[in-house]
Amino acid sequence: MRKILIPTDFSENANNAIEFAVNLFKYDISEFYIMHAYQDDIYVNESALTKANLADVKSEMRKKSQKELENTIREIENISPNPRHTFYPISANNLLIEEADIVVDDQNIDIIIMGTKGKTNDKKITFGSHTLQVLKYVQCPVLAIPENYKYTQPRHILFPTDYMIPYKRRELKLLCEMASPYRAVIDVLYISKIEKLSMRQLDNQKFIDEELCKNTVNFKVEKSKHIINTIYKYLKENHVDMLVMVNTRHSFLENILFQSTTIDELSLNLDIPFLALQNMKRKNI
Known part of the structure; x- marks a missing residue:
């Protein structure tokens, strides 16, 4: 049984990563956890928030997140029906990196798959801020899929x-x-x-x-x-x-991830999937 966590912000890049994941593991019995952490969205327009309306905004964001997750899973199952695959939505009023850590530990996740960038899609960088945080800090292998990358069998x-x-x-x-x-x-x-x-x-x-x-x-x-x-x-x-590449102390990848100048240098214009293995102790291993 393969367990895959896919964070999403419902962007094209995120949807592309989901499509890549279901194709990559099409031969495996797999559980896909499609996760949306929406805490940042609650406070994106903080000037309009008050103590009186905060609860309503949170409730609205929760409903919107749950509905979009349902729609996303329905679209996946329509595009790529596979009896080996099961999908679970996770909607959380939390930060992406915090929720990813929780899900990785609770579900004993094998791999996280996500787009290299999200909605902001800055053309000048290889990895968006959320992807970079997950690569750095979540103790689980991460497969980052470049913008517009069309699934190709890894030969x-x-x-x-x-x-x-x-x-x-x-x-x-x-x-x-x-x-x-x-x-x-x-x-x-x-x-x-x-x-x-x-x-x-x-x-x-x-x-x-x-x-x-x-x-x-x-x-x-x-x-x-x-x-x-x-x-x-x-x-x-x-x-x-x-x-x-493997991320551990003093490794090639650690030097790349933790030195911003090297990140710019790595901008390799990386146009293929990038798998970061994490050589760190997991709680449930």
Whole structure:
């Protein structure tokens, strides 16, 4: 049973992420939790709020959220009817990141899938503020789908790593089971000026190979000190369908996510799905 959380603000980007998710897991028995956290919407026009009308505004927002979730699920089931899939609406007077944390823990979610941007859709950035917060702080794998990206079977996946991370079996299993129905090739890319691996790195490399055993795995080396540029070049030259990175302390991805200048640099103009695995302890694992 696959459990997928999909936050939505009912934008085109959010709907596109939902459509991608149901296609990606079309072979899996899956539960989809379609979540709308609407607290920000209550206070978007704060100058018009008073103590007298606040309760009414909250009630109206709750009803609107629930209705839009019902409509969204109805549209999904019409577009992509699949007896393996079950949909659950979650409407919450909460902040997106707070509610996502709650749902991830309560439902033991396997993966969050969301658009890289929401309603604001700033063309100058790769990740919107909500997506970036979820990538940084929610302890669950996150698959971010670019604006207007049309579903393509993931046949070629790039997984850059320095082999210094003690990977999680659960998350590598998720990647393996996402890729194997499509016979995807996974290129594990080591970017360094030094090709020789330490014993720790070799051990972690072996663990990756064992956990991704259902797939064709190619271990690649690029001699470079420019990680972002090397990843970007590899994506473009090798027709990659999905980028996978692991977020943990001192990892490639942590450096990217927590340094705003690097985020701008990463703007890779990332036009393929981006899967961030989270190498952090989950409460129910």
